[in-house]
Amino acid sequence: MLFAVRMDVAIPADLDPEVRQETIAREKAYSQELQRGGEWKSIWRIVGKYSNISIFDVESTDRLHEILWGLPLFEYMDVDVTPLAQHPSAIQQD
Numbered sequence: 001m002l003f004a005v006r007m008d009v010a011i012p013a014d015l016d017p018e019v020r021q022e023t024i025a026r027e028k029a030y031s032q033e034l035q036r037g038g039e040w041k042s043i044w045r046i047v048g049k050y051s052n053i054s055i056f057d058v059e060s061t062d063r064l065h066e067i068l069w070g071l072p073l074f075e076y077m078d079v080d081v082t083p084l085a086q087h088p089s090a091i092q093q094d
């Protein structure tokens, strides 16, 4: 199942700088592990924003929920999920 997920990040300005850096580092490691595993297919920065659009290929909505709740930055994010289906004009399958 394919999903486009938009993540808008808003880390509080008064968060301890060490906690901020450590959380961002954990977020990167978590994301890259899921990318290597194939469930997090791609991640794109939205120009001019502390936001990304990511494509996930997961077995279920429950699995996507589990992944999103596990994001180290989850408590500082707004997350918007869009399910994707094949477009009849697409010349490739995913």
Ligand SMILES: O=C(O)CC1=CCC(=O)O1
Pocket: 007, 009, 027, 028, 029, 031, 032, 043, 050, 051, 052, 073
């Ligand atoms: O920087 C972001 O957009 C938040 C984020 C999600 C995965 C990651 O590595 O950073």
